[in-house]
Amino acid sequence: MADKKDPALPAIDVQAPNLREMWDSTITWFQVHYVQILIALGAAVLIYLALTALREFGKRNRGTRGDPLGYANVLGRAAARTTHYFMVLVAARLVVGYADAPASLTKTVAFLFTIATVLQVALWAREIILGLIERKTLAQDGGGETLANAMGLIRVLVSFALFAIATIVVLDNLGVNVTGLVAGLGIGGIAIGLAAQGIFSDLFAALSIIFDKPFRRGETINYDATTATVEKIGLKSTRLRAVTGEKKVISNANLLQKEITSYFTLDHRRIKFAIGVIYQTATDVAEQIPDILKAIITDLGGNFVRSGFIGFGASSLDFEVEFDVYLPDWDAIYIVRHKVGLAILRQFNDRGIEFAYPTQTTFTSAPDGRMIMPYAEVQPVKRVDLEG
Incomplete structure (x- = not known):
């Protein structure tokens, strides 16, 4: 019975390389094009040495010289991640491209070069992205303490995304139909996101x-x-x-x-005092209260804003004073407020200004409407001399 092929699966033409044919063609190629091969090898060695020097330069300069938050440091970190595998294949790709190598050898080198390039670009991109993230955070925060809490998560997310893309690119270059794979990854990502929605929202x-x-x-x-x-x-x-x-x-x-x-960038605090005096306070004395309060605030180093009469209370004439204290420490501001309160109390006592407190006066009327004392008048008791 013939095997049935699933039409949904991608058709991949996998052929084992003919090693004998590759060997024979390579020997013939060396014999015919040895001059071009030697020139290409020399150029390949120079390119490899140049890439190695760039890699070592990046290693020496990442975080040790110049501005650790500069773009040169970020590029140095990326250059330091250049792999020997990539540098060797860059040189090999140059040789087979310049010296007219056999088709089988060219195809093999091109395949390996594609894989090396995609993975190397993913490594470079990861280092550049992470470096820019650290640069932005450290430049604004300075200490970078909060960055350490999330850098591990960021590294995992960036690495997963970049290498997933690299894998898809490599498979696509191999002739694999990656449409189903991309769709599967998308559906899987949506399912995971819905299942861990609360966790991801906090992250x-x-x-x-x-x-x-x-x-x-x-x-x-x-x-x-x-x-x-x-x-x-x-x-x-x-x-x-x-x-x-x-x-x-x-x-x-x-x-x-x-x-x-x-309250981190707050350079001052505004403080208010509500003050109530009794209704029996003379008008000329009440007019002096805002000036008295202003003088107290100024003498104690506060920044006077405003003061004045604000309303008729149930048991008091209500005044208010506002002032700013330019001190960073709340404890110091608390002490200033304490001193201002005591100074107001002292000044009012010295001037005979009485603070109001809740009071209530009851008036009683007789049946005819006349105001009488709140208690009945008591007739005096007539003393009787019992001895007389």
Whole structure:
């Protein structure tokens, strides 16, 4: 019974090389074209030595000379990844192309040269991409601490993508129909992405934090009702230390969906005091209160912004003062606020200005509407002399 071929499978014409024929044709080629071969070999040796020198130059200059964040360093890293296999095949390809080699030998060298070139380009591309990523991150961050958390993941993703493309290119040059393979990889990637959607969302959120830098390690940020200092940016979650001491852990994707307030670049803090005085305060004294508050702020080194009357309270005449303190340390700002509060209390006490507090006065009326005391008048008790 004849074998049935599956029409869905690619037709690959695989023929074993005729080694005897290749050997005979190669010997004949050497005998006829030995002059061209010697010239080509000399040129091949020079090309190999030039590539070797370029490779060694890249090894010596990657991160040891010049700007470690410069493009020359990135190119040096890529040049250092040049393999001897690629350099040998470049020289061999030149020889067979210049010296009119037999078809079988030319085809074999061309096949090996194609594989070597594709793999070498993948290595160069990987080093250049990773170098540019490190350059961008280190140039903006300086310490590169957050980059170390994701560099392993980035290296795996870049390597997988580049070598998958290289494999497809090699198979395509061999005559393999790679359409089904590409479709299978695409479907497999979609399935994996859907299955691990939550994990990948946090991973890419971590990369977004590293490169976009909405905040960095050591910054104090606020989201929702939480104010905390960033301790570690991981691949899955970010760990923070709240100002009240608790350890907070939140997924990267969830954190980026929130409105984040960072206090890292804040060069000053604005402080407000709400002050209420009693309604019995004289008008001329009330008019002096903003000037009194301004003088207190100026004497204590604060940057006065504004002060004035803001409203009639239930039990007080309400004033407000605003001022800025240009200090980076919150503890120092806290001390300034403390001193300002005590100075206001001292000044008001010295001037006889009374602070208001919640009070309530009750008035009682008689049946005819006359205001009377809140309690009934008591008739005096007539003393009786029992001894008389």
